[in-house]
Amino acid sequence: MAETTNKRLFIPVILGTTRQGRMSAHAANLIAVELAKQSNVDTEIIDIGLLPLPTNNAGEALKHAPFAALMDKADALVLVVPEYNHGYPGLLKHLLDTCLKEYIHKAVGIAGVSAGPFGGVRVIQNLLPVMRELGLVTIFWDVNFSSVQNVFSAEGALLDDSFIRRIDKFLKELIWMAQTLRFGREQVPLNG
Amino acid sequence: MTTSPMICPECGGEMNHHADKLVHSSEPPGSSANHHFEDGTVTEFHTCGKCGIGAARQG
Numbered sequence: 027m028a029e030t031t032n033k034r035l036f037i038p039v040i041l042g043t044t045r046q047g048r049m050s051a052h053a054a055n056l057i058a059v060e061l062a063k064q065s066n067v068d069t070e071i072i073d074i075g076l077l078p079l080p081t082n083n084a085g086e087a088l089k090h091a092p093f094a095a096l097m098d099k100a101d102a103l104v105l106v107v108p109e110y111n112h113g114y115p116g117l118l119k120h121l122l123d124t125c126l127k128e129y130i131h132k133a134v135g136i137a138g139v140s141a142g143p144f145g146g147v148r149v150i151q152n153l154l155p156v157m158r159e160l161g162l163v164t165i166f167w168d169v170n171f172s173s174v175q176n177v178f179s180a181e182g183a184l185l186d187d188s189f190i191r192r193i194d195k196f197l198k199e200l201i202w203m204a205q206t207l208r209f210g211r212e213q214v215p216l217n218g
Numbered sequence: 219m220t221t222s223p224m225i226c227p228e229c230g231g232e233m234n235h236h237a238d239k240l241v242h243s244s245e246p247p248g249s250s251a252n253h254h255f256e257d258g259t260v261t262e263f264h265t266c267g268k269c270g271i272g273a274a275r276q277g
Contacts, residue, residue: 127274130237214234
């Protein structure tokens with residue numbers, strides 16, 4: 027176990043919306059900053075708005091090789107997802123569906139973002155069966171950015187310091203799960 | 219199910235087979251694409267303990 031846990035973890039943060047003026051970008055930036063403070067963790071933000079997302083093809087032809095390589099390298103994912111009409115952005119689902127083997131037995135944590143009071147709890151609930159089908163393992167901590175316009179200034183400054191502690195709890199759970207699942211992927215046989 | 223270990227394309231070591239997934243197919247029952255289960259195929263997922271890279275193959 028020691029060799030596995032000593033390896034650095036790569037945990038990218040996926041900014042799951044392409045909309046202009048998205049407040050989710052501030053949430054993703056904050057989580058990435060807090061992730062970078064964790065020991066033995068490397069991270070980067072994957073902005074789906076910067077990826078080509080073709081909709082006129084199918085199967086492997088839809089796959090974006092750099093995104094797939096990042097998913098393959100990842101030990102865990104953080105999804106930062108705004109809630110649009112109780113659901114997740116369609117382009118995020120479209121992108122996630124382009125990979126499968128890259129996700130199997132890896133941890134995922136979800137941060138919900140909403141302008142209303144519920145902090146994306148409905149979009150998180152809606153994403154759970156999708157995560158399961160993709161082979162990702164969800165953790166039981168979320169981050170809920172409710173009334174996000176009151177959490178960040180328009181420039182992205184954090185206005186509510188309580189989120190630092192909430193995000194730290196979320197990340198500690200995610201890192202534990204990432205380490206444990208990496209050990210399992212590398213060392214524990216399915217038919218052992 | 220394939221029993222021979224998958225070999226890591228990076229380091230040549232044996233990979234750990236840690237997951238199977240039933241992938242549903244639109245192929246008709248009995249076709250070569252779904253000979254393991256009537257309604258789909260089993261895909262195996264393997265990870266290298268040295269490199270950490272993952273790979274998949276049809277089981």
